[in-house]
Amino acid sequence: MESSSNGLRKGTWTAEEDILLRKCIDKYGEGKWHQVPLRAGLNRCGKGCRLRWLNYLQPSIKRGNFSSDEVDLLLRLHKLLGNRWSLIAGRLPGRTANDVKNYWNTHFSCCKSKARKRESTCSANSPIQSSCYKASTSIL
DNA sequence: AAACACGGCAACCGCTACCCT
DNA sequence: CAGGGTAGCGGTTGCCGTGTT
Incomplete structure (x- = not known):
């Protein structure tokens, strides 16, 4: 399949990889991420395994829309x-850091994240942006 | 019905901080 | 105390699904 120059897989995780990773974490626990690919038999880098576990496989992760309480707290x-x-x-x-970050963005x-791609849709001084910002601050 | 544009999410990359030797 | 290695974080990018024209 697709792989980077050093032979490690990149891109979207498969169900099989998820299972292997979950089994590995069940058995050895979290931590020692650089050893996880070896233990799990995954052709992924440790960083990628950690990210996948933290953002997707952790049993405590809540998926779906943010509630109004969560949005309020987030703001x-x-x-x-700040961006911590x-x-x-x-x-x-x-909620995970990636989740929160994505929701915020x-x-x-x-316009910040999409501006690079679609500058034509709104400018830096766009009223949309300012109204969003106002909305996000006024709730405080 | 097809093509195009946009929105949202998952994943990768580079940098910094921390820990161990 | 210094150097090397690993873990963690934030920013950015790419892909896919959905809506609109």
């Missing part, structure tokens, strides 16, 4: 902590 924490996603995620049970940073 307050972001105001307080891991800290914010730590205060939101069941999608719903509150409006």
Whole structure:
């Protein structure tokens, strides 16, 4: 399948890889991520295994839409902590840093992440962006 | 019905901090 | 105390699904 120059797989994880990783974590526990690919028999780098576990496979992860309470908390924490996603995620049970970051980038940073691709859709001074920002701050 | 544009999510990359020798 | 290696974090990118024209 696809692989990088050093022979490690990249891209989307398969169900088989998920199973192997989950089994490995069950058996050995979290940590020693550089050893996980060897233990699990995965052709992935340790960083990738950690990311997959943290963002997707952890049993405590809550998936789906953010509740209004969670959004409210997210906004307050972001105001307080800035882009410290891991800290914010730590205060939101069941949410991961990547989750929180993606949600923020999608719903509150409006033009920032997509501007590179679709500059024509809105400018830096776009009223959409400012209204989003106002919305995100006014709730505080 | 097909093509195009946009939104959302999963994953990768590079940098920094921390720990061990 | 210094150096090397590993873990963790944040930013960015690419892909896929959905909506619109």
